[in-house]
Amino acid sequence: MQSLFITLGLLHLIALASPGPDFALILRTSLHRPTALGAAIGIALAILLHATFSLTGISLLIASHPWLFTLVRLVGALYLGWLGWGALRAAWQGGEADRLQAGGERGGLALGIRRGLATNLLNPKALLFFVGLLAAMVTPQVGSLTRGLLILELFLLSLAWFGLLAWCLSTPRAQRLLGRVQRPLNLVTGLLFGAVSLSILGGMAEQLI
Template sequence: MQSLFVTIGLLHLIALASPGPDFALILRTSLHRPTAIGAAIGIALAILLHATFSLTGISLLIAEHPWLFNLVRLTGALYLGWLGWGALKAAWQGSATLRLQAGNEHGGLAQGIRRGLATNLLNPKALLFFVGLLAAMITPQVSGLTRSLLVIELFLLSLAWFGLLAWSLSTPRAQRLLDRVQRPLNLVTGLLFGAVSLSILMELAREASAYI
């Protein structure tokens, strides 16, 4: 069991460190520390749900029913596309304007939690990652207690990683650096969200055309 915890923990950390919509959201909200911390909590809660759903078979049920899985994919693609569009619009604004809007636009801790939860929970790639990881690693012989501890491990690792990232990026020193590159960062963030959204929509379009 110890090797199982270590293996899954390391694989999860590698996935967390990989650039993606979650990292982009933390970067995007780092102008306002409460929002960034909230986003980190929301992402960790979404991962907690993904892991729980995967271990209870709910995620596998969604993945095995094309219409339900496609609905999740479409909703996620549209939401990520909306976030991308917001980041691209912000790329055309100056950092001073962004700072003036930060309190209203980002909305604080609660708004950050909602954004983090939605960004990760509606990302179909995250769903497939946890279905694949846990289905491959967790055998029927693994006890319920061990499964629960694995879910807690994934949650705590996610909260620690994104919480540290949110705190580090929202420090005055980091903000001074980010101020100088705010526009290109927003541009990169918007393009990243847009690329993920577009790739999901293109996959859905290809699959739909195969049935026509």
């Protein structure tokens, strides 16, 4: 069990450190610390749900039913595309208000939690990652207590990583730096969200064809 916790934790940390929509959302909201911290909490809560669903078989049920999984992929692709469009629009306008707004709005902790939760939870690639990772490593012989502790481990690692990232990127020094590069930053994050959205939609189109 100890090796399972260590291996799963290391693999999860590697996945967390990889650039993706979650990292882009923290970057985009980092000019407003409450929103950035809220986004970190929301992402960690979404990972908690993904891990719970995966270990209880709900995510596998979704992935094994084509119409249900297609619906999840479509909603997720459209949401990520909407976030990408907002970032690209902010990059194009480049006004002072846009540089100070977190993800298009200065809504504070609650807005950050909602966006973090939606960004990760509606990302079908995250769903597939947890289904594949946990199905491969957590055998049926693993008891319910150990499964609960594994879920808690993934949640705490996610909260610690994204919380630390949000805190560090929202310091005054980091804000001054990010404020000077906000337009290209919005452009990069917009392109990243858009690329993920288009890749999901492209995969769906290939399946239909």
